[in-house]
Amino acid sequence: MIELAPYSPFYEAATLRRIDAFWGFHSGLVGREAEDSPAAEDLRRWTDDGHTLLVILEDGADVGFVHLQRSGPIVMELADIFVDE
Numbered sequence: 379m380i381e382l383a384p385y386s387p388f389y390e391a392a393t394l395r396r397i398d399a400f401w402g403f404h405s406g407l408v409g410r411e412a413e414d415s416p417a418a419e420d421l422r423r424w425t426d427d428g429h430t431l432l433v434i435l436e437d438g439a440d441v442g443f444v445h446l447q448r449s450g451p452i453v454m455e456l457a458d459i460f461v462d463e
Contacts, residue, residue: 382444385424385431389440393433394421396443400460430454434461 385393397417424431424445434442442461446454 381435382432389433396460
């Protein structure tokens with residue numbers, strides 16, 4: 379079963395690793411070397427006002443994240459998504 383759960387510090391270590399992997403994957407898509415990933419700063423921003431960070435759970439195990447960002451008074455957009463292989 380796949381579920382989305384609100385991010386909590388319980389998931390911090392795994393989420394930081396996934397943010398690093400997320401940026402590494404992006405750099406490969408555009409043919410550049412991965413730059414230093416500011417994963418901790420991204421995590422802070424993605425859990426701040428105007429953002430929602432959700433953890434993707436498969437059968438209770440965390441396997442990824444979904445980052446939503448407010449783009450209007452009543453609109454949230456899907457900004458980033460990452461799922462383990």
